[in-house]
Amino acid sequence: MLLLKSRRQRESVIVQTMIKMYCMSHHGSIDSLCSACNALSVYAEKRLLSCMYGEAKPVCKECPVHCYSPPMRDYMRKVMRWAGPRMIVRNPFFAVMHMIDNFMSANPKKRSSLKTKQK
Numbered sequence: 001m002l003l004l005k006s007r008r009q010r011e012s013v014i015v016q017t018m019i020k021m022y023c024m025s026h027h028g029s030i031d032s033l034c035s036a037c038n039a040l041s042v043y044a045e046k047r048l049l050s051c052m053y054g055e056a057k058p059v060c061k062e063c064p065v066h067c068y069s070p071p072m073r074d075y076m077r078k079v080m081r082w083a084g085p086r087m088i089v090r091n092p093f094f095a096v097m098h099m100i101d102n103f104m105s106a107n108p109k110k111r112s113s114l115k116t117k118q119k
Ligand SMILES: [Zn+2]
Pocket: 022, 023, 024, 026, 027, 029, 033, 034, 035, 036, 037, 038
């Protein structure tokens, strides 16, 4: 089902699932997210939808645009670091691994080469 969707929709589903898992475990939420996690969820969705690259969006690690504000990025990192491994156990989906990788590491060399290509 996930494979039928576009990459952006897939990323959105994965991110939203991870936030939900994190919030349930850390903030005791059941049906809805706590306000902090809800803010992150809305923010992530907005960033994804307004990505200037559209469907051609590069993986975030290699993207020259840092669209997350530092506090949101830190929060998202925390969520991914916790939820990522658990998500893989539940749903061994390669894209998840890929996304965590995007968030956790940065490759300045690749980023700068992307930047120069853009010009
Ligand atoms: Zn929460």
